[in-house]
Structures are given as structure tokens and as C-alpha cells.
Amino acid sequence: MKTQVVQPEIAYAHTPDLVTWIHLGYVLVFTFFAYSPALSASFLNWDDVPYVVDNPVIRQWSFFNIKRIFTEYTFGNYHPLTILSLSVDYALGKLNPQVYHCSNILLHLGNTALVFFLVRKLNPSSLIALICAILFGLHPIHVESVTWIAERKDVLYTFFYFWALLCYAQYTREQKTSLYIYTLLLFLFSILSKAMAVSLPLILLAIDYLLKRKMFSRTVLMEKIPFFLMALCFGIVAIWAQKASQSIVENDPWNFAERIVLASYAFVQYLMKLLCPLELSAIYPYPEKSGQWIPLIYVTYVLATLLLVGLVLYSIRFSRAYLFGLLFFTASICMVLQLLPVGRFIMADRYAYIPSLGVFWIVAVSFQKIVTGFSSYRTLIVGVGFVYLALLAVGTYRQSTLWKEDLSLWNNAVQQYPAFAEAYNLRAHARIKHNDTVGAYADFEKCIVLDSANKAGYYGSRAGIKASVKDYIGALKDYSQAILFADSTKVYASSLYINRGSVYAQLKNFPAAFADFTRAEHFPVVDSDFFLNRGILFLEAGKYAEALTDLNQAIDQDPHAKDAYYHRAEVYYLQEKVHLALRDCNQAIKIDAAFAKAYNLRGLLEVKIEQFQKALSTFSLAIEADPLLAEAYYNRAYLNQSLGLTETVCGDMRQAYKLGYRSEAAYMQQICPN
Incomplete structure (x- = not known):
């Protein structure tokens, strides 16, 4: 793409000297360290x-999984390169969280260095570049993006973006x-993250403005078409x-005028938290509505926004730098100001992460x-x-400590x-994860009191937890x-009826269970x-x-439903259709290479066809996938x-007994009396 060179307003910096490299x-x-x-x-x-611990597609590098990564949504997002990066971490460290955190921190360090080099390209001052880099690197508002493994997408897309x-x-x-071409390819990688x-593309226009390119020239406009x-x-x-x-969000409780106020x-x-x-x-x-209207105090934020924009526009008389910073911040954050309501929170x-650079x-x-x-x-x-x-450094260190485990994180949220x-x-x-069922139930009670409109969800969540600890009544x-x-x-x-029906099944009350599933079937x-x-209920x-x-x-509705293949294999096993059962076990394992129960069932099937050495290896794979699967040890x-x-x-029998396997207790005692 050979075009006339348009000289920018700002002289480009030379290669940083040794002192600048040391400072970086x-x-x-x-x-x-922060x-x-x-x-x-x-x-x-x-x-x-869901992103890592229970995500089957990251557990094995195969054409099958890579195809899924690039052709399916992941928890409401399409970010295949992010999932691929998590696959790399799994290959390096399985489920060792330190590996994933190390990758996030390294990417953040890379982003911090890129900030320095980018700012040096836009302004000759090493001081400005260093200030931007250290603010970006040390600011506590970035802790969520860096220390939360599921936010790998933030640090990864930013790497390609910068x-x-x-x-x-x-x-x-x-x-x-x-x-x-490199710019276009890197944009593609960023957007796939x-x-x-x-x-x-909006930031490219902001750079054109800063460097005094002829923004409305045919060349400059044509450059942007592929990006847009x-x-x-x-x-x-x-x-x-x-x-x-x-x-x-459907049935949005806020009208468009209120959405402008909330934005x-x-x-x-965001500006206030970046500065302080x-x-x-x-x-x-979100703020609580006062009757039918948003509290009037929030209208002052519209005035504050207009005042800020006015001051920046006034500064154009002296320099383009301030408007560039505001354009950078606004263009990169406007997508998440909840004008299109997504999720349950007004901010995050x-x-x-990227918009902060405009403020810095x-x-x-x-x-x-x-x-x-x-x-x-x-x-x-x-x-x-x-x-x-x-x-800032102390704040980042403390905030990183807060994000080390979920209980401290949510204690802080409750406090605020x-x-x-x-x-x-x-x-x-989080309390359930820490086996604090009493505390969890107390929190659900608080939810029901504070949010009566969503009682169904909180009762349903609490019911699920009770079912998981076998409190079926x-x-x-x-x-x-x-x-x-x-x-x-x-x-x-519909899901409430299904879940209640599953609990009835655990209590062997099959008529009540089938009645609930019949009710669930009437939903659209x-x-x-x-x-x-x-x-499973029929089984x-x-x-x-x-x-x-x-x-x-x-399986017809979801060809990747590993549990459906597994339970169909169980049916075939009970019907003595060994080869059909083996086929389904293998398909379940293909979908999830760490599906311990599927390995265990495959081992039983291999015993049936007298492939004993293969069965021993398969039982070992089941134990490797889930060291707590008592039946596999037995x-x-x-x-x-x-x-x-x-x-x-x-050794295996004692481990099975220790993990709660009692079905063959008499035989186990006979073989291993002690």
C-alpha cells in the first residue's frame, strides 16, 4: 500500500537510551512484585x-477440540484464542492455578512494556512513556483483569491490541x-481473544488525529475500511x-433516557477510580430506583460528563494531546457503558483495562x-x-491478595x-466450596430478604446445594x-421442575419424579x-x-453432551450390548479426556470382552482423572x-473403602482383613 507520507505533528523518538531501558x-x-x-x-x-476446571475442550490438543473452540460460543462469548491459551496452560500444568496466574502476569508485563513503546511512538518524551507504563502496570483497577484466571481474555486481547x-x-x-498487514492481523488476533x-478502528482514527494526518483524505479513510x-x-x-x-437483559427496567444517565x-x-x-x-x-425514576443525584453525572468534555474541547486551542486521551478512553469504554444492557452489574x-491508557x-x-x-x-x-x-503499588498488592480466594473477595463485596x-x-x-453450609444458608436467607423479586432463584440455588450434600428432604x-x-x-x-424431579428420583419416588418431568415438558x-x-430417570x-x-x-440436540453418551453407555452395558457401550464411552472420553466415570465404565466393558491388561490401564486412567473415584480403586x-x-x-481396596465404597465391604474384608 504505497501512499504519500504525511508527516505527523509530533517528532518520533529515537531508540531509548540505556537509562530509559533500566527505568522500564x-x-x-x-x-x-505488586x-x-x-x-x-x-x-x-x-x-x-467453567472456563478451566470443568472445561473439557482445554484438556486435550486434538482436531476435535480445536474445531469446537473455533466453532462454538464459550459461556456467552466467542474468544477462541483465549481458550487456546488456556489449553496451553493446561498442557503445561494441568489444574495447577499457579501456571494460569503466571501466564496472566507475564501477559500483563508484556502489555506494560507495549504501553511504553506505543507512547514513545506517539510522543518523543521518555518521561511520558514511563509514566504511562508505570501507571498501567501498577494501577489497582487492573487487578481483576490480571489475577482472575477467567479474565485471560482481557490481558490476551490487550497484548494483540497494543x-x-x-x-x-x-x-x-x-x-x-x-x-x-501486521496491524490488520494483530487486530484479528485481538478480536479472536x-x-x-x-x-x-476508532483508536486508529484517534491516532490519526493526534499525528495530524489528513483524516478525511481518501487514503486514510480507505485504510480503515477493512478494520471497520x-x-x-x-x-x-x-x-x-x-x-x-x-x-x-430482557424487559429492561430502565428506559433509554435513564440508560444515558447510567452511562x-x-x-x-471509571475516571474517578482511575485517578483515585x-x-x-x-x-x-445498579442504583435503586426512587419510585418510577432514577434518583436525581445521578443526573449530576450527566452534567459532570458534559463539563469534562467541554474542558477537553477547550484545550484543543493549545494541544491535541488532551482530546486524544479523552478519545482513547471514550472510544474503548463506550461499548461497556450499559447502553445495551448486558449482565447484572453497572460497572466492572x-x-x-485498555481505556485506562487514555487517562494515564x-x-x-x-x-x-x-x-x-x-x-x-x-x-x-x-x-x-x-x-x-x-x-498504587500497595493498593495493587492488597487487591491482589484479596483476589487470592473467593471467600475474601465476596466478604469484601458484602462489606461494600x-x-x-x-x-x-x-x-x-464460596462458603459451600469451603464446606460452610450453615454460613451459605444464612447468606441465602439474606438474599431472599433483600431481593424478593428473585426468590425463586435463591431458593433454587439453596435447594441445589442441599441436594449436593444429600439433604434431599x-x-x-x-x-x-x-x-x-x-x-x-x-x-x-422448567429447570426447577426438572431438578425437583431428579431429587424425587434419588428418593426412589419415581411417580413424583415423572410427574415433575411431565410438567417441565409443557414449557416452550x-x-x-x-x-x-x-x-437418567428412566435408566x-x-x-x-x-x-x-x-x-x-x-445427543441429537447437543452432539457434545458427554453425559448423554456416558449414560447411554450405561444402558447398553446393562443390556449386554458391549460394543455399543464401548463406542459411547470412547465418544464421551473424546469430548472430555478427564471423564473419570467414563474410563471406569470402559474398564468394566473391557473386562467383559476379556481385555484384562487394557482394563487395568483404563482403571488407572480413571483414577488419574479423579483420584477420589472410589469405585475405580475397587x-x-x-x-x-x-x-x-x-x-x-x-492398597487399592483400603483406598476405595476410605473414599466411601461399601458395596463389597464383606469381600474387601475377606481379602484384606486389616
């Missing part, structure tokens, strides 16, 4: 489990076609993904002007700057928003309460999970033909005993 090294070292608590952090109960901007800044100087990258087309396509995909996961509130709050990062939280609730710290640019330019204009107070001004940076039911809901699930009571409060027009009510959406759960009731019909239907012990390989038999 210090920035990266300080940033690493985030070091994350290296000992655990997986959180907030998205880390790199693309760096190539583009160089392209504006040299006009090399290769640099333009997170859809928020669709803002990049790509942004449009992937923006539509992102909306489809959000709709598919029902993340886009102004979020806009100003106090009271950071993992969640930020992670949304400020303004701070850095202002700091340099102050130091230059008040040279007699330079020592004092620089001293205040270092104190501010030290406070004691009237917000969702904070208690999230803490309740308590679970039935809570599911019945949930059904009482549920909106019968919502699909969610009957999905794969419905047929899976009813198929437990000994109705194998009906079970096969439903499990076949579940099956391996029994087979070894039958083959006369008695060396490890008692």
Missing part, C-alpha cells in the same frame, strides 16, 4: 470453574504495506453469543507540563508523584454493598418454594438437558427403552486379585 526494567520488576500474591491464588468459584496500535503508529511514519477489541468491516462482523457475532447465553454515571466513576482507586469491588450494583474493573496519557502529559512549568518546585512535585505511585443480594449469593456459593422443600415464586412463563421454571423450550435428565427406573429414546434425543483391585496380581490389591 524497574517498572516491570515493581509490577511483578502482583506476586496472585502466584499463590486458587481458582475462583466465579467463572474459573501491538497492533504500535504497528499502526510505525505505519503512519513509514507507510510500509507490511506494517499495515475478546470482542471488546472492536473499538480498535471486521469490527462489524465480530460485533454481530458477539451480540449473537450474548443472546445465546441470555446475557442481554454518564459509569463514565465518571478507592472502594474497588468485584461487583458494582476489567472494562477499564492525560495524567502523564499534565505531569510533564507541571514539572516544566513549576521547575522551582520540581523536587516536591516529583516526590508527590512517587508517593502516589507507592500508594451490604444491601446487594447478589454479593450474598456469590458468597454463599430439604432440597425438595426449597425446590417447592422456588416453584411457588417462579414466573411460570420463564424457562427457568425443551433442551438437551431435559432429555438427558429424564433419560434408574429400569425403563431402558425409554431411557435410550431420551438419551438419543439429548475395580482395579478386584481385577488384579482375579489375575493373581496381588501386590497392590489391598
